[in-house]
Amino acid sequence: MKVGIIGVGTVGASVANILRDNKDIITARAGCEIEPAIGVVNNLNKKRDVTIELTDDLEKVLNDDSIDVIVELMGGIERPYEIIKKALANGKAVVTANKALLAYHRYELQDLAGDTPFEYEASVAGGIPIINALRDGLTANNILSIRGIMNGTCNYMLTKMINEGIDYDTILKEAQELGYAEADPTFDVGGFDAAHKLLILGSIAYGIDVKPEDILIEGIQNISSEDIDFAKEFNYSIKLLTIAKKVDNEIELRVHPSLIPNHEMISKVDGVMNGVSVIGDKVGETMYYGAGAGGDATASAVIANIIDIARRGKGAPMLGFETPHGKNLKLMPKENIRTKYYLRLRVEDKAGVLAKIATILGSKNISIEKMIQKPLNRTCAHILLSTHTSTEKDVIEALKTIEEAGVVTGKTAMIRIED
Amino acid sequence: MKVGIIGVGTVGASVANILRDNKDIITARAGCEIEPAIGVVNNLNKKRDVTIELTDDLEKVLNDDSIDVIVELMGGIERPYEIIKKALANGKAVVTANKALLAYHRYELQDLAGDTPFEYEASVAGGIPIINALRDGLTANNILSIRGIMNGTCNYMLTKMINEGIDYDTILKEAQELGYAEADPTFDVGGFDAAHKLLILGSIAYGIDVKPEDILIEGIQNISSEDIDFAKEFNYSIKLLTIAKKVDNEIELRVHPSLIPNHEMISKVDGVMNGVSVIGDKVGETMYYGAGAGGDATASAVIANIIDIARRGKGAPMLGFETPHGKNLKLMPKENIRTKYYLRLRVEDKAGVLAKIATILGSKNISIEKMIQKPLNRTCAHILLSTHTSTEKDVIEALKTIEEAGVVTGKTAMIRIED
Numbered sequence: 044m045k046v047g048i049i050g051v052g053t054v055g056a057s058v059a060n061i062l063r064d065n066k067d068i069i070t071a072r073a074g075c076e077i078e079p080a081i082g083v084v085n086n087l088n089k090k091r092d093v094t095i096e097l098t099d100d101l102e103k104v105l106n107d108d109s110i111d112v113i114v115e116l117m118g119g120i121e122r123p124y125e126i127i128k129k130a131l132a133n134g135k136a137v138v139t140a141n142k143a144l145l146a147y148h149r150y151e152l153q154d155l156a157g158d159t160p161f162e163y164e165a166s167v168a169g170g171i172p173i174i175n176a177l178r179d180g181l182t183a184n185n186i187l188s189i190r191g192i193m194n195g196t197c198n199y200m201l202t203k204m205i206n207e208g209i210d211y212d213t214i215l216k217e218a219q220e221l222g223y224a225e226a227d228p229t230f231d232v233g234g235f236d237a238a239h240k241l242l243i244l245g246s247i248a249y250g251i252d253v254k255p256e257d258i259l260i261e262g263i264q265n266i267s268s269e270d271i272d273f274a275k276e277f278n279y280s281i282k283l284l285t286i287a288k289k290v291d292n293e294i295e296l297r298v299h300p301s302l303i304p305n306h307e308m309i310s311k312v313d314g315v316m317n318g319v320s321v322i323g324d325k326v327g328e329t330m331y332y333g334a335g336a337g338g339d340a341t342a343s344a345v346i347a348n349i350i351d352i353a354r355r356g357k358g359a360p361m362l363g364f365e366t367p368h369g370k371n372l373k374l375m376p377k378e379n380i381r382t383k384y385y386l387r388l389r390v391e392d393k394a395g396v397l398a399k400i401a402t403i404l405g406s407k408n409i410s411i412e413k414m415i416q417k418p419l420n421r422t423c424a425h426i427l428l429s430t431h432t433s434t435e436k437d438v439i440e441a442l443k444t445i446e447e448a449g450v451v452t453g454k455t456a457m458i459r460i461e462d
Numbered sequence: 463m464k465v466g467i468i469g470v471g472t473v474g475a476s477v478a479n480i481l482r483d484n485k486d487i488i489t490a491r492a493g494c495e496i497e498p499a500i501g502v503v504n505n506l507n508k509k510r511d512v513t514i515e516l517t518d519d520l521e522k523v524l525n526d527d528s529i530d531v532i533v534e535l536m537g538g539i540e541r542p543y544e545i546i547k548k549a550l551a552n553g554k555a556v557v558t559a560n561k562a563l564l565a566y567h568r569y570e571l572q573d574l575a576g577d578t579p580f581e582y583e584a585s586v587a588g589g590i591p592i593i594n595a596l597r598d599g600l601t602a603n604n605i606l607s608i609r610g611i612m613n614g615t616c617n618y619m620l621t622k623m624i625n626e627g628i629d630y631d632t633i634l635k636e637a638q639e640l641g642y643a644e645a646d647p648t649f650d651v652g653g654f655d656a657a658h659k660l661l662i663l664g665s666i667a668y669g670i671d672v673k674p675e676d677i678l679i680e681g682i683q684n685i686s687s688e689d690i691d692f693a694k695e696f697n698y699s700i701k702l703l704t705i706a707k708k709v710d711n712e713i714e715l716r717v718h719p720s721l722i723p724n725h726e727m728i729s730k731v732d733g734v735m736n737g738v739s740v741i742g743d744k745v746g747e748t749m750y751y752g753a754g755a756g757g758d759a760t761a762s763a764v765i766a767n768i769i770d771i772a773r774r775g776k777g778a779p780m781l782g783f784e785t786p787h788g789k790n791l792k793l794m795p796k797e798n799i800r801t802k803y804y805l806r807l808r809v810e811d812k813a814g815v816l817a818k819i820a821t822i823l824g825s826k827n828i829s830i831e832k833m834i835q836k837p838l839n840r841t842c843a844h845i846l847l848s849t850h851t852s853t854e855k856d857v858i859e860a861l862k863t864i865e866e867a868g869v870v871t872g873k874t875a876m877i878r879i880e881d
């Protein structure tokens with residue numbers, strides 16, 4: 044299957060490179076090779092970190108019969124709309140990450156596409172497969188509500204404001220320096236980017252056709268340190284939330300800063316990460332969390348769509364692979380597992396015991412990270428310790444040696460530490 | 463499309479009832495009616511809360527040419543294996559929630575199914591569409607690791623132990639009384655149920671064929687209060703984790719209690735809830751959270767699979783609906799939105815101001831939930847308050863009246879509260 048990539052910027056370059064670098068697993072999952080045949084750019088002279096062939100002749104790519112899928116990653120609204128129309132007219136499947144385009148033209152595009160595949164997973168919450176979840180995973184449900192944290196810029200800023208007490212202007216400048224916010228940040232901090240994504244989810248959940256102009260959109264520009272203090276005092280976090288909710292026959296669609304109780308799972312989505320909580324009438328709450336932006340994370344969703352298109356007609360293979368995979372992978376023997384360990388040893392509370400234990404652990408290359416000793420009664424104590432990364436075999440042998448050496452007076456407990 | 467349900471117990475009854483109760487949205491999403499035609503049970507005399515026709519004649523259902531999909535929800539291993547073989551031989555699509563069956567026979571079943579749809583979303587983490595995510599949403603990635611909290615019984619018990627200091631035996635008894643644990647709890651607390659689910663995810667991520675006997679499985683039975691204390695002291699939570707991880711050409715598959723740092727998203731999955739964190743080489747970490755068991759939540763996943771089967775050949779419709787939906791839904795006007803509000807008012811610090819504000823709010827039916835007053839300087843103060851659920855229109859009018867009445871000395875801030 045041949046793919047033409049219109050726009051080889053942040054996301055487009057990642058799409059081309061991942062199709063190259065992860066070719067083996069992608070081929071095994073798709074059941075055919077997916078070739079990034081050509082990329083279209085504005086400026087052929089710009090230096091780019093890609094190996095894909097480039098052109099600035101868009102029409103040639105749109106009219107090339109050997110291209111099966113057009114991936115639109117140029118941004119904008121009316122220009123990509125015209126381009127995608129042509130691609131569909133030429134019978135090409137389309138994949139896009141363009142939420143602005145979909146916020147305005149999703150229903151026209153659905154009509155134009157008809158039976159031709161048109162996919163857009165990356166347009167909402169970047170790498171998180173939330174469209175997949177809503178459109179395929181939760182289809183048995185009437186959706187009661189969706190609450191999303193879908194703008195990384197806002198979430199980064201609000202998290203810093205609440206966790207570190209930094210004020211709005213300072214953190215905006217920092218976000219701009221780190222590349223998390225644009226020179227003109229209005230599109231993000233004003234809630235418009237999040238609103239575009241909300242409208243897409245609103246359509247999938249409720250079938251409702253609404254434009255950004257129609258809904259309540261408020262940005263985070265007026266959040267002050269007093270508000271942050273109030274939130275902290277009453278155990279709330281502040282998030283720019285996108286909300287879609289069904290109340291009788293009316294649908295609420297709104298984007299605004301919100302106070303959320305700290306015990307809710309979605310309140311724990313911090314920094315540049317995105318999260319979407321969906322409540323279905325049968326499944327209850329499910330939540331989806333991950334990177335909402337960035338070249339590779341967004342490209343992950345774009346490529347998932349391309350693979351979907353390759354699988355059209357037969358669906359996903361039962362166990363995930365169209366052609367055998369994993370033949371050269373084998374199960375790691377239990378004793379070779381490497382992780383950190385927590386150990387609890389019951390010992391006599393007397394001199395020399397600790398030294399003996401440390402010596403035995405050391406002889407097996409197990410180094411201690413933290414340790415506390417707690418008296419149990421007049422003669423006994425517990426030694427609780429965590430190790431640096433060690434091998435299962437060494438830990439089991441060390442514990443056996445410790446037991447045989449008679450330094451412990453009860454059964455030793457071991458819990459693995461995963462960090 | 464006609465569905466035969468083998469086993470009308472907790473999950474089977476929910477499948478039959480949801481197909482009836484949510485028929486409208488399911489039809490719009492699937493593009494055809496999905497009829498729960500018949501249910502097969504052991505004991506026809508048992509009282510059940512279903513309206514579906516019942517039989518105890520399994521063979522008749524398997525041989526009924528009008529049945530398109532067989533849904534296996536009886537449990538067990540060899541018996542459902544034989545039944546599903548027959549269903550596939552008769553050309554029927556199959557959906558199951560049976561993780562034990564798949565832990566042992568998933569590759570044979572894949573071979574037997576061939577091009578006939580065989581789906582099993584509900585077998586792992588109940589209502590969370592994790593198989594969907596891994597098999598369709600993250601396909602561009604080499605999976606680096608999967609860490610799952612996939613047994614609600616264990617997670618309920620461990621959460622209570624760590625949050626409330628209850629000991630293992632007491633909490634096990636409570637879980638049994640609440641119906642979260644079986645009379646013989648070994649299958650859950652011993653880690654075997656979680657291991658079955660892990661093997662399924664291990665296959666989708668790595669294509670590796672392994673049986674439960676081959677992997678490291680340790681239960682939560684030996685967690686003591688000293689371990690809980692250590693975890694708390696060093697900012698860990700304790701979870702029964704299922705881990706699949708790729709290290710060079712070896713795959714780690716293991717189930718055991720684990721200490722996880724409290725800052726990790728997955729450590730926040732508490733109580734009976736399930737959560738699965740997946741790290742892909744391109745997308746980074748994504749996390750999936752929701753109900754891992756219960757009739758309706760599990761049935762949500764079973765029915766999603768049935769709808770998938772109805773859509774075979776054409777894939778999911780672009781915006782989620784095969785036939786128009788949402789025609790009778792309309793956008794709620796902004797002013798009718800109802801939620802709670804936080805207000806920050808800058809006032810003169812003198813008697814009577816608070817009374818005036820409370821009176822104006824009261825005249826608009828806005829009642830105050832919490833309030834604090836903070837002096838700003840010698841003459842001014844901030845009143846910070848939250849309201850009970852109110853209407854956007856009333857709040858905006860009240861704020862206007864307050865401003866016009868001259869009780870505030872600066873711009874009033876308003877943030878909506880979502881709980």
Ligand SMILES: NC(=O)c1ccc[n+]([C@@H]2O[C@H](COP(=O)([O-])OP(=O)(O)OC[C@H]3O[C@@H](n4cnc5c(N)ncnc54)[C@H](OP(=O)(O)O)[C@@H]3O)[C@@H](O)[C@H]2O)c1
Binds near residue numbers: 051115117119169338
């Ligand atoms: N970046 C993210 O994290 C992210 C996340 C989710 C969704 N998205 C969406 O993905 C899309 C692309 O974003 P991006 O960040 O990758 O943008 P970008 O870095 O600005 O790249 C845009 C690319 O499109 C090319 N281009 C623009 N106009 C063109 C035209 N008329 N003809 C041919 N090529 C043209 C540019 O060419 P030159 O390089 O020659 O200028 C550039 O290669 C946008 O719709 C965005 O909303 C991005």
Ligand SMILES: NC(=O)c1ccc[n+]([C@@H]2O[C@H](COP(=O)([O-])OP(=O)(O)OC[C@H]3O[C@@H](n4cnc5c(N)ncnc54)[C@H](OP(=O)(O)O)[C@@H]3O)[C@@H](O)[C@H]2O)c1
Binds near residue numbers: 468535536537538541
């Ligand atoms: N419950 C959950 O939350 C959950 C979550 C995820 C996955 N699952 C899986 O879903 C499956 C069903 O679980 P469940 O909790 O619904 O079980 P259940 O309540 O015990 O129901 C089992 C049903 O199967 C019927 N049955 C058993 N053997 C039969 C036979 N030989 N012929 C005909 N009917 C037979 C029973 O009939 P009678 O009613 O006449 O006895 C009963 O209706 C299991 O594989 C389980 O692992 C369950």
